[in-house]
Amino acid sequence: MKKAAATRLTILQKAFELIYVKGYQTTSIDDILATTQVTKGAFYYHFKNKDEMGLAIINEILKPTMTESFITPLQNPGDPLEFIYGMMQHLLIGNPFLKPEFGCPASNITQEMTPWNADFGHAMNELMKQWEDTLVEVLEKGKAAGFVKKDVHSKQVTIMVMSGYWGVRNLGKLDQGKESYSRYLKELKNYLNSLK
Amino acid sequence: MKKAAATRLTILQKAFELIYVKGYQTTSIDDILATTQVTKGAFYYHFKNKDEMGLAIINEILKPTMTESFITPLQNPGDPLEFIYGMMQHLLIGNPFLKPEFGCPASNITQEMTPWNADFGHAMNELMKQWEDTLVEVLEKGKAAGFVKKDVHSKQVTIMVMSGYWGVRNLGKLDQGKESYSRYLKELKNYLNSLK
DNA sequence: TTGTAAAAATACCAAGGAGTATCTTTATGA
DNA sequence: TCATAAAGATACTCCTTGGTATTTTTACAA
Incomplete structure (x- = not known):
């Protein structure tokens, strides 16, 4: 019962990468089988259908990755504005897996x-x-802790930050992130400064 | 030579709506033919292939619409910050064609x-x-004109605004725009106020 | 009116899509 | 060791896809 879990995991991981660069609907199961060297029988043993695999990718790959990358490290003390900026910088230009042309x-x-x-x-x-x-x-x-102004609306700021990230990830597809990323980061710093 | 232009235009318009709702790759040519009541012969008389039609949609539908909706009205005088906010509000909640669940x-x-x-x-x-x-x-x-602080970096602000729009459009798909839109708009107002 | 090209209709094809049925291999626990 | 179920392999089916080939209709200039 060890080998099987491994094949299941490779399917999820490779499929995730393919979907990241090609999109979900245009990544065929045969594509996945070809890159994983797994046969159709094995695939449909582990997953009822394509969508079940897709959900599994979200829950078993994307969610844990997010948690350990953005949730857990966020728990540390210190200036949250500094931390948000650092997180964004890492997400946009510090993470080698995330390529501008493929977005988030x-x-x-x-x-x-x-x-x-x-x-x-x-x-x-x-x-x-x-x-x-x-x-x-x-x-x-x-x-x-006095790092952030008292009249700041945290939920609004959060939406602003998350929207900015997803948006610039998409904008960055048009210029390979060359100018959009750096300009966004600079202005994000200005914006965050206005909150303290 | 009038009827032909009309069929071409209906193809572009209906295909645009379908693609907006379903996505480009998952909108089949047969889908387009079915909703437009145009035959395959007519379609391929007007367009070499699917991608040529896609480009035509961008250039002949999307581009003119954008120009008359966001470019031309932007030229009027007055406080640009007020205007940007109004434009965003209109884009997000004032435009009946743009539905939260389908994004931008x-x-x-x-x-x-x-x-x-x-x-x-x-x-x-x-x-x-x-x-x-x-x-x-x-x-x-x-x-x-004194509406905006002198030390504001216009290109950075522009990227910030455009990113926020695309991002919240995408975020809004998850909650049907119920909370994300209004929160984004409120914080956008705060942000824009910090620029004057 | 009629010849000609534009415009549209119809029928078809090869490739690729998800999913199934069936068989073979591998592991494991009694 | 060996029966049984897990895991994987192979060969299909049936449907949709983008695109083509061929024919028919429409418009219009002479």
Whole structure:
């Protein structure tokens, strides 16, 4: 019962990468089989159908990655505004897996799948809610610690930050992130400064 | 030579709506034929292939619509910050064609097509450049007229605004725009106020 | 009116899509 | 060791896809 779990995991991981660069609907199961060297029998042993695999990718790959990358490290003390900026910088230019031309995996899936399959929307919504809640919490702690102005509306700021990230990820597809990323980061710094 | 132009236009318009709702790759030519009541012969008389139609949609539908909706009205005098806010409000909640669950047509196409077909990327880049240039110009005029602080970096603010729009359009897919839109708008107002 | 090209209709094709049915191999626990 | 179920392999089916080939209709200039 060890080998099987491994094949299942490679399917999820490779499929995730393919979907990230090609999109969900245009990544065929045969594509996945070809790159994983897994046969169709094995695939359909592990997953009832393509969508079940898609959900599994969100829940078993995307969600844990998000948690350990953005949720857990956010819990540390200090200036939340500094931290948000650092996180954004890391997300946009510090993470070698995330390429400008392919955008953000979470954003891509949301954009593509939400109108089609409600389950994808629910799964992604959970993911975003988790990120949102953490950011709000961190901002509130920052207010208590005097890093952030008292009249700042944490939920609004959070939406502003998350929107900016997804938006610039998409804008960055047009110029390979060459100018959009750096300009966004500079202005984000200005914006965050206005909150303290 | 009048009827032909009309069929061509209906193809572009109906296909645009379908693509907005379903996505480009998952909108089949047969879908388009079914909703337009046009036959395959007529379709391929007007367009060499699907992608040529896609480009025509960007250039002949999306671009003119953008121009008359965001470029031309932006030219009027007055406080550019007020105007940007009003434009955003109209885009997000005042435009009946743009539904939260389907996002922004321009954003959708960029997200979906840019990694696949460079021509789509170039066309969309032109579109966005036009919007960006206009926003920058308007902000600069606002600085000269005293509506905007002198030390504001117009290009950065523009990227911030455009990113926020695309991002919240995508976020809004997850909650049908119920909370994300209004929160974004409120914080956008705060942000814009910090620029004057 | 009629010849000619524009415009549109119809029928078809090869490739690729998701998913199934059936068989073979591998592991494991009694 | 060996029966049984897990895991994987192979070969299909049926449907949709973008695109083509060919024919028919429409418009209009002479």
